[in-house]
Amino acid sequence: MGRCLPAVLVAFAAITLPGTALAAPSKCQRLEGRDLAPARSAKLVERPNADDGKDLLGCVLPRGRVHTLAAGSDHYTTVESYSVEQIAGRVVLVGFSHSSQYASTRSLTVHHLRTGRAYRVTSQCSMIGGEDCAPGGSGSSAAAFVTEKGRAVALIQRGSAATVTAFSTLGTPRALEHAPPAAIPAESLHLAGNLAVWTTAGVPRSASIVPG
Numbered sequence: 001m002g003r004c005l006p007a008v009l010v011a012f013a014a015i016t017l018p019g020t021a022l023a024a025p026s027k028c029q030r031l032e033g034r035d036l037a038p039a040r041s042a043k044l045v046e047r048p049n050a051d052d053g054k055d056l057l058g059c060v061l062p063r064g065r066v067h068t069l070a071a072g073s074d075h076y077t078t079v080e081s082y083s084v085e086q087i088a089g090r091v092v093l094v095g096f097s098h099s100s101q102y103a104s105t106r107s108l109t110v111h112h113l114r115t116g117r118a119y120r121v122t123s124q125c126s127m128i129g130g131e132d133c134a135p136g137g138s139g140s141s142a143a144a145f146v147t148e149k150g151r152a153v154a155l156i157q158r159g160s161a162a163t164v165t166a167f168s169t170l171g172t173p174r175a176l177e178h179a180p181p182a183a184i185p186a187e188s189l190h191l192a193g194n195l196a197v198w199t200t201a202g203v204p205r206s207a208s209i210v211p212g
Contacts, residue, residue, distance in 0.1 A: 027066050028059035042090045042113050051075070056082060058113040060090055067116040070094050077101050089148035090114050093121075103127045108141045110152050110171070119171025121154050142186035153196040153209050155189045157181050164189065164198055166209035176207040
């Protein structure tokens with residue numbers, strides 16, 4: 001019996017030594033709200049904010065940093081809102097709009113939940129009278145999709161031109177097709193893995209969104 005005592009004492013000491021207790025839940029694990037992310041390794045949560053809107057927060061479990069992807073607000077004459085367009089694993093495609101008595105803006109952004117990094121797919125600004133208030137804007141997105149790696153493809157319309165554009169994981173754009181807007185139906189664009197598929201004037205087209 002005496003020979004077993006030292007082993008028992010060693011085991012007890014190991015349990016009670018500082019630093020051996022279970023780690024406290026991380027901020028990501030404690031993030032509350034309806035989880036929109038289909039991936040078990042990620043969280044995407046909406047929660048009310050102090051501006052009569054909602055914040056969109058995301059992180060990667062178990063201990064990833066919590067990132068604010070978008071925030072909505074309502075200040076009577078100025079309203080900001082967002083929409084979750086697609087969730088692909090740890091990557092989220094988010095639409096954002098801002099409107100006031102002077103102008104309205106719209107944008108589409110790809111967010112990486114793991115790093116918090118994001119890149120813009122489209123952006124446009126219009127004065128209330130219809131004048132373009134951001135000549136350098138890329139235009140509007142008629143359709144857009146992302147992959148779990150963070151690549152994207154979008155049908156971007158600006159003026160009398162439509163462009164099927166691929167984006168790298170860092171957001172570098174690459175045009176795959178140019179045509180009049182009526183020639184490329186938005187509903188024809190889709191992703192098959194890393195292959196963008198669409199039709200131009202009724203002719204099936206496809207191209208890899210991964211740079212060659």
